[in-house]
Amino acid sequence: MSTEERPETLADLIKRLKDEYDVKETQIARRIGVAPATVNAWVNGTRGTGRGPNPDKLRRLAEEFPRFTEREIFAAAGRKVPGPVDDDAEARILALYRSLTAEQQEMKEIEMRALAERNQLGSS
Numbered sequence: 001m002s003t004e005e006r007p008e009t010l011a012d013l014i015k016r017l018k019d020e021y022d023v024k025e026t027q028i029a030r031r032i033g034v035a036p037a038t039v040n041a042w043v044n045g046t047r048g049t050g051r052g053p054n055p056d057k058l059r060r061l062a063e064e065f066p067r068f069t070e071r072e073i074f075a076a077a078g079r080k081v082p083g084p085v086d087d088d089a090e091a092r093i094l095a096l097y098r099s100l101t102a103e104q105q106e107m108k109e110i111e112m113r114a115l116a117e118r119n120q121l122g123s124s
Helices: 010-021 025-032 036-043 055-064 070-076 087-098 102-120
Strands: none
Touching (some): 010 025, 010 036, 025 036, 025 055, 055 070
8 A cells, every 4th residue: 555645636625725715605605606516516525517527617716816826626526627718819719620620520529528528527
């Protein structure tokens, strides 16, 4: 058996956040725009859909509770931090997508969905 510490889970991080900010789960939920049951599920390690926390909600945690970084929060959730997409990049990607045939668009959507799901599962 290894003597190494186990990685911090999202439940661990939320408990630490509650202590550092002296907040309750309902206050966390209100500040990041989720139901209190969602934060409770994170604390108790239950996921519901099995897809993990929404990346936007994880980012909101970092915004609302800045003593915790996005990288730290995503790592605790077992996920990689999604890259930023500025308005110019989004416009370029959309322009490229619109130049594809319907079949190519469908294939790109399948590919992007698979990559996003892989990231949600914390794979590399």
